[in-house]
Amino acid sequence: MSNKMFSKEEWGTALEGLRDSCRIFVPVKDGDFHSFVPFENGTVPDFDLKNSRLSPKSVVYPQSERMFEYNLDPDDPEANVLKEAPKEYLPQAIVGIRPCDAHAFQIVKLNFDNPEYSDPYWVRRFESTVLVGLGCNEPCSTCFCTSVGGGPFSEKGLDALLFDLGERVLAKGLTEKGDEFLENAEVGKEADESILKEAEGLGSSASDKITTDIPTDRLKEKVVNELFGASFWEDVAFACLNCGTCTYLCPTCWCFDIQDEVMGKQGDRIRNWDSCMFPLFTLEGSGHNPRSNKFQRVRQRFMHKLKYYVDKYDNGVQCSGCGRCVRYCPVNIDIRQVAELMNEYETESA
Amino acid sequence: MREYTEKIRETAKRLLKDGKVDVFIGYKKGSVPMMNEPVLISDPEKTDLLYWDSNCGLNLCNYLTKRTDRIGIVATGCNSRNIVTHVIENQIKREQLHIVGIPCAGMIDYRAVQRAVKFREILDIEEDNERFTVKGGDFEEVFDKKDLLQENCATCSHCNPVEFDEMVAEPVEEPQGVESYRDVTEIEDMDSEQRWGFFNEMTSSCIRCYACRNACPLCYCPTCFVDESKPQWVGKSIDPIDTMTFHFLRAYHCAGRCTDCGACERVCPVGIPVRQFTKKLNKDVLELFSWEAGLSLDQRPPLDVYKVDDYNEFIK
Numbered sequence: 001m002s003n004k005m006f007s008k009e010e011w012g013t014a015l016e017g018l019r020d021s022c023r024i025f026v027p028v029k030d031g032d033f034h035s036f037v038p039f040e041n042g043t044v045p046d047f048d049l050k051n052s053r054l055s056p057k058s059v060v061y062p063q064s065e066r067m068f069e070y071n072l073d074p075d076d077p078e079a080n081v082l083k084e085a086p087k088e089y090l091p092q093a094i095v096g097i098r099p100c101d102a103h104a105f106q107i108v109k110l111n112f113d114n115p116e117y118s119d120p121y122w123v124r125r126f127e128s129t130v131l132v133g134l135g136c137n138e139p140c141s142t143c144f145c146t147s148v149g150g151g152p153f154s155e156k157g158l159d160a161l162l163f164d165l166g167e168r169v170l171a172k173g174l175t176e177k178g179d180e181f182l183e184n185a186e187v188g189k190e191a192d193e194s195i196l197k198e199a200e201g202l203g204s205s206a207s208d209k210i211t212t213d214i215p216t217d218r219l220k221e222k223v224v225n226e227l228f229g230a231s232f233w234e235d236v237a238f239a240c241l242n243c244g245t246c247t248y249l250c251p252t253c254w255c256f257d258i259q260d261e262v263m264g265k266q267g268d269r270i271r272n273w274d275s276c277m278f279p280l281f282t283l284e285g286s287g288h289n290p291r292s293n294k295f296q297r298v299r300q301r302f303m304h305k306l307k308y309y310v311d312k313y314d315n316g317v318q319c320s321g322c323g324r325c326v327r328y329c330p331v332n333i334d335i336r337q338v339a340e341l342m343n344e345y346e347t348e349s350a
Numbered sequence: 351m352r353e354y355t356e357k358i359r360e361t362a363k364r365l366l367k368d369g370k371v372d373v374f375i376g377y378k379k380g381s382v383p384m385m386n387e388p389v390l391i392s393d394p395e396k397t398d399l400l401y402w403d404s405n406c407g408l409n410l411c412n413y414l415t416k417r418t419d420r421i422g423i424v425a426t427g428c429n430s431r432n433i434v435t436h437v438i439e440n441q442i443k444r445e446q447l448h449i450v451g452i453p454c455a456g457m458i459d460y461r462a463v464q465r466a467v468k469f470r471e472i473l474d475i476e477e478d479n480e481r482f483t484v485k486g487g488d489f490e491e492v493f494d495k496k497d498l499l500q501e502n503c504a505t506c507s508h509c510n511p512v513e514f515d516e517m518v519a520e521p522v523e524e525p526q527g528v529e530s531y532r533d534v535t536e537i538e539d540m541d542s543e544q545r546w547g548f549f550n551e552m553t554s555s556c557i558r559c560y561a562c563r564n565a566c567p568l569c570y571c572p573t574c575f576v577d578e579s580k581p582q583w584v585g586k587s588i589d590p591i592d593t594m595t596f597h598f599l600r601a602y603h604c605a606g607r608c609t610d611c612g613a614c615e616r617v618c619p620v621g622i623p624v625r626q627f628t629k630k631l632n633k634d635v636l637e638l639f640s641w642e643a644g645l646s647l648d649q650r651p652p653l654d655v656y657k658v659d660d661y662n663e664f665i666k
C-alpha cells in the first residue's frame with residue numbers, strides 16, 4: 001500500500017485536483033458546526049473540526065431518497081406501474097471522515113448487506129464510495145471509540161487515513177480503492193521513515209487522550225427478556241422528548257420509513273430516515289401501537305444498540321462511540337450511563 | 351445557585367416525606383457541561399440528586415401533561431406561565447400541583463458560550479452568581495452571565511413565577527422597559543420576498559427531528575398534524591415546503607399560548623432560531639388583544655374564547 005506525504009499547501013492543491021477523479025465530500029464550517037458537502041468551486045474545506053454535527057452517513061444513505069416513480073393517469077398505458085427512479089452511483093469520496101464514522105459504516109453494513117438481505121441503494125452507493133479518514137489528534141471528552149472496537153486512528157472501514165502532522169500531512173493507503181484514490185493526487189512525495197514514525201507516535205498519544213468509555217463486556221451474557229423487563233427503563237426514559245436527535249445524528253442508526261407522495265397524477269415512492277423514538281414508528285394500520293409508551297421506545301433504542309445487535313451479529317455493539325448522542329441529546333440522556341446500567345444488571349427477584 | 355439547589359432539595363424532601371406530593375420534578379446535574387437532565391423523584395432519600403444552575407433551560411411543564419398523581423415541581427417565571435396555560439387547557443389540575451417557585455436570573459446560552467471560547471472543548475463550568483468560569487484542557491475563561499444569556503431570557507420581563515405554592519428565595523427585580531420584539535420588527539420590515547428568503551434560509555438545515563415541538567409544553571396533541579396519516583397534511587421528507595409548513599403551522603398553534611420560554615430553540619440540534627416564528631405571533635397577540643400567555647388562571651387565551659359582544663368587526 002502506498003504512503004504519501006504532502007506539505008499542507010500541496011495537500012490543498014492535491015485535493016483540488018482530485019475533484020476531477022470523482023465527487024468529493026469535505027467538511028465545511030456552516031455556522032456553529034461542520035457538515036460534509038460536495039467540494040465545488042468556492043467550497044472552503046475546513047479540516048479543523050472535532051466532528052461534523054450530523055454524521056456523514058447521508059452521503060451513502062440520504063435522509064430522503066426517491067425509490068420509484070409512477071403515473072396515476074388512467075389514459076397512460078403504464079398507469080400505476082412502479083418504475084425505478086433515476087439514480088446516480090458516480091464514484092465519490094468522503095475526505096476527512098472520522099474513524100468512528102467509517103467504522104460505523106461497517107457496523108451498518110451487516111444490516112444492509114448480508115446473505116439474507118441486500119439493500120440495492122445502500123450497497124451500490126457504499127461500493128462507489130471511497131472513505132479517506134482523518135485521524136483525531138484531539139479526541140473530544142465525549143468520544144469513546146476505543147471501548148467499542150475503534151480508536152482515534154483506527155483503520156477499520158477506511159480506504160485511506162490522513163495524519164495531520166502540523167506542517168505536513170501523511171496519507172496512508174489502506175485498500176486498493178484508497179491507493180487508487182491517492183494515486184490520482186498529482187503532488188506529494190513517497191512518505192519517508194521519519195514521517196511514518198511521527199504518525200505512529202501521534203496515533204498512540206491520541207488514544208491516551210480518550211477519557212471516557214462504555215462497559216460492554218457482560219451484555220452478551222444477559223438474558224434478553226430479563227434486561228427487557230428491567231426496572232430501570234422508566235427512570236432512564238423520564239426526561240426523553242422522543243425526538244429524532246439521537247437517531248438522526250447517529251452514524252449507526254439505519255431505520256427508514258417508506259412513503260408515497262403524489263402531486264397531480266405523478267407519484268413518488270420515497271424512503272426517509274425514521275426513528276424508533278417517534279410514536280409513529282410502530283403504529284400499526286389497525287391503530288394499535290405495540291410501543292405506545294415513551295419508555296418502550298427508549299428501551300428499544302438502547303436494547304437494539306446494546307443487546308439485540310450484539311446477540312444477532314456477534315460483532316460488538318451497534319455504536320461506534322462518536323459521542324454525538326451524548327453531546328446533543330437536549331435532555332442529557334447518556335448512552336454511557338445506560339450501557340452501564342445494562343452491563344451491570346443483575347436479575348431482579350420478582 | 352448553591353442556595354437554590356439546597357433549598358430545592360430540602361423542599362422536595364419535606365414534601366415527599368410529609369406525603370404532600372407523590373413525586374417531585376426538577377433537574378439533576380448533567381453528564382456533560384451546560385446540560386442538565388429533568389428528573390422525577392419519588393423517594394425522599396433521593397432528593398440530593400436535585401440540582402439547579404443556569405443550565406436549566408428546558409420547560410418542565412412538558413412533563414406534567416395528563417399526569418394523575420400529586421406533583422411537586424420547580425418553576426421559573428416562564429415555566430410557571432406554561433403551568434397556568436396547562437391548567438387552563440385542562441392538561442393538569444391546579445390541586446394536583448405543589449409549585450416551588452424559582453426567581454429566575456436567566457439561563458446561559460450554551461451556544462454563545464461555545465462561540466465565546468472559539469469552540470474549544472469545554473470540560474467544566476463553574477458558576478458564581480453573576481459570573482461563571484469556563485474550563486477546558488488548556489484554558490480557563492471568566493464571563494459575565496448577563497453577556498451570554500439565552501436571547502429569550504435577556505428580553506424577559508416575567509422572571510418571577512406568577513403562580514406558586516412556595517418560593518425558594520425572595521423575588522428578583524423584574525427588568526423594566528425591555529425591548530422584546532426588535533428582531534421581529536426587523537423581519538416585519540422586510541418585503542415579502544426578502545422575508546420568504548429569510549425563512550427559507552432559516553429552516554434550510556432543519557432535519558425534522560421534532561425536538562422543538564416535543565420540548566414545548568404547548569405541543570401536547572395526542573397526534574400532531576405532521577404525524578396524521580389520514581389525511582396526511584404534510585409530507586415526511588425534507589422537502590423545504592413540508593418543513594416550512596410544519597414550522598408555520600406549529601407556530602400558529604402556539605399563538606396566544608407561547609411564553610417564550612426558549613425550550614424549543616434550546617433543544618434544536620442544528621441551532622435553528624425557531625422562536626422567530628412564535629415571537630411574531632406573541633407580538634401580534636400582544637398588540638391585538640393586550641395578551642401575554644399564562645399570567646392568570648382566570649382568563650382563557652384570546653384565540654380560544656368567543657364573546658358575543660366582541661368589539662372587533664371581523665368576528666361578527
Ligand code: SF4
Nearest residue numbers: 250319320322323325
Ligand atoms: S449511539 Fe451515540 S455514540 Fe454511538 S454511534 Fe450513535 S450517536 Fe455515536
Ligand code: SF4
Nearest residue numbers: 240241243245246329
Ligand atoms: S434520548 Fe435525547 S435525543 Fe434521543 S429522543 Fe430522547 S430526548 Fe431526543
Ligand code: SF4
Nearest residue numbers: 566608610611612614
Ligand atoms: S413555542 Fe417555544 S418558547 Fe413558546 S412555549 Fe413552546 S417551547 Fe416555549
Ligand code: SF4
Nearest residue numbers: 556557559560562618
Ligand atoms: S428541533 Fe430543529 S432540526 Fe429539529 S425539527 Fe425543530 S427546527 Fe428542525
